[in-house]
Amino acid sequence: MTDAKKQAALDYHAHPIPGKLSVELTKPTASAKDLALAYSPGVAEPCREIAKDVENAYLYTGKGNLVAVISDGSAILGLGNLGPLASKPVMEGKGVLFKRFAGINSVDLEVDAESPQAFIDTVARVAITWGGINLEDIKAPECFEIERALVERCNIPVFHDDQHGTAIVTAAGMLNALDIAGKSLEEARIVCLGAGAAAIACMKLLVACGAKAENLFMLDRKGVIHSGRDDLNQYKAMFATETDKRTLDDAIDGADVFLGLSGPNLLSAEQLKTMAANPVVFACSNPDPEIHPDVANTARDDVIMATGRSDYPNQVNNVLGFPFIFRGALDVRATAINEEMKVAAVHALKDLAREPVPQYVLDAYELDALEFGRGYILPTPLDARLLDRVSAAVAQAAVDSGVARKPFPSHYPLNSVDEVYGG
Ligand SMILES: NC(=O)C1=CN([C@@H]2O[C@H](COP(=O)(O)OP(=O)(O)OC[C@H]3O[C@@H](n4cnc5c(N)ncnc54)[C@H](OP(=O)(O)O)[C@@H]3O)[C@@H](O)[C@H]2O)C=CC1
Numbered sequence: 316m317t318d319a320k321k322q323a324a325l326d327y328h329a330h331p332i333p334g335k336l337s338v339e340l341t342k343p344t345a346s347a348k349d350l351a352l353a354y355s356p357g358v359a360e361p362c363r364e365i366a367k368d369v370e371n372a373y374l375y376t377g378k379g380n381l382v383a384v385i386s387d388g389s390a391i392l393g394l395g396n397l398g399p400l401a402s403k404p405v406m407e408g409k410g411v412l413f414k415r416f417a418g419i420n421s422v423d424l425e426v427d428a429e430s431p432q433a434f435i436d437t438v439a440r441v442a443i444t445w446g447g448i449n450l451e452d453i454k455a456p457e458c459f460e461i462e463r464a465l466v467e468r469c470n471i472p473v474f475h476d477d478q479h480g481t482a483i484v485t486a487a488g489m490l491n492a493l494d495i496a497g498k499s500l501e502e503a504r505i506v507c508l509g510a511g512a513a514a515i516a517c518m519k520l521l522v523a524c525g526a527k528a529e530n531l532f533m534l535d536r537k538g539v540i541h542s543g544r545d546d547l548n549q550y551k552a553m554f555a556t557e558t559d560k561r562t563l564d565d566a567i568d569g570a571d572v573f574l575g576l577s578g579p580n581l582l583s584a585e586q587l588k589t590m591a592a593n594p595v596v597f598a599c600s601n602p603d604p605e606i607h608p609d610v611a612n613t614a615r616d617d618v619i620m621a622t623g624r625s626d627y628p629n630q631v632n633n634v635l636g637f638p639f640i641f642r643g644a645l646d647v648r649a650t651a652i653n654e655e656m657k658v659a660a661v662h663a664l665k666d667l668a669r670e671p672v673p674q675y676v677l678d679a680y681e682l683d684a685l686e687f688g689r690g691y692i693l694p695t696p697l698d699a700r701l702l703d704r705v706s707a708a709v710a711q712a713a714v715d716s717g718v719a720r721k722p723f724p725s726h727y728p729l730n731s732v733d734e735v736y737g738g
């Protein structure tokens with residue numbers, strides 16, 4: 316970013332008041348009568364009802380539409396481990412997206428924990444207060460055990476966004492991009508740079524969607540993850556292949572897909588030039604991708620190029636997933652976000668990209684036209700149809716797969732966030 320853009324980003328966060336979110340009241344508080352309902356003595360009545368039956372918390376408090384966004388700051392975007400407090404702008408940002416796109420209230424928690432167990436215990440002890448937990452920017456491999464333990468200990472959906480939100484959006488975009496390239500996921504040779512939270516989850520979901528394990532090459536800082544390595548954790552080991560390829564140069568030669576979930580500027584124009592015809596490049600590291608779109612597009616005119624950023628075409632970013640996945644899960648009071656719900660979200664996203672783009676989206680992106688093709692593989696976050704399409708698909712999958720505690724919502728389809736509480 317230019318210095319001017321950096322300053323604009325700081326000004327945006329600082330003015331007119333610090334931060335991006337505030338709390339609003341939903342009930343009148345103008346009179347003594349109002350206060351006697353909101354606080355003492357009236358507040359005692361819902362307390363008594365919740366003590367009788369915990370389900371009443373959904374009736375008398377904001378729990379059912381409240382998601383906690385929780386981080387330890389150990390993998391903030393692609394910036395690395397900057398500690399919990401430095402993650403707060405991102406966590407507030409996730410809260411903005413929850414509210415703006417799905418009408419979900421959120422609270423951000425930045426946890427200064429000395430160990431994964433301390434993090435797990437801290438979150439588990441306060442989990443009853445929310446309708447769901449969105450874990451964010453927690454590095455691998457610790458994130459896997461943290462999520463597993465919290466799923467086990469909490470009876471609300473616990474979802475590590477960098478794993479599953481990213482994987483869902485990546486799989487949807489990948490299916491479309493490969494289709495446009497005239498290739499199939501089953502046959503594509505895929506190189507994934509990065510072997511952390513996002514990379515492992517993306518590869519798992521791509522395999523579940525049809526990619527062949529023998530066509531995948533995953534790399535970490537030490538190079539290709541192959542079966543001769545003795546330094547692999549159990550999550551990386553799942554992707555170890557029998558190969559003599561050792562470096563990105565070796566793996567990228569002839570590959571159909573490059574998926575970057577690692578760090579900035581790690582794929583060169585020269586390496587891109589060695590990829591197969593119509594290469595699909597998802598350079599998803601934020602804020603700076605593995606290869607800049609301008610560099611990629613200059614290197615090859617047949618590249619299908621995506622990044623995690625809002626300021627270039629083809630944004631492959633979990634913003635397209637987590638708001639709507641939680642919307643659907645909360646609305647049927649799902650106890651978990653399971654594989655069926657994730658796959659339903661993949662298909663809802665993939666299919667929506669093939670429909671005509673509304674005029675307000677064109678206006679927001681200052682474009683005359685946008686249609687399914689190389690420059691438009693996924694809907695944009697500002698497409699209001701995402702709210703209904705993805706949330707409804709997720710809610711239906713939750714009902715069908717038996718994790719919903721409420722039926723499919725009678726107030727769906729959702730046309731806007733003003734409708735999330737029903738009629
Ligand atoms: N667009 C999107 O929606 C999303 C993008 N991301 C991006 O993905 C990246 C990783 O995030 P996340 O998985 O949460 O973080 P993790 O810390 O869990 O994983 C980072 C991974 O990147 C690898 N890596 C880092 N630098 C290099 C390098 N120079 N060469 C090869 N591999 C490298 C690490 O290797 P090693 O294991 O050897 O340390 C590790 O496997 C970030 O840039 C983030 O912004 C993440 C989530 C969503």
Ligand SMILES: CC(=O)C(=O)O
Pocket residue numbers: 391392393452476477600601623632633634
């Ligand atoms: C988008 C996101 O969650 C990340 O880059 O970490």
Ligand SMILES: [Mg+2]
Pocket residue numbers: 392451452476477
């Ligand atoms: Mg993240």
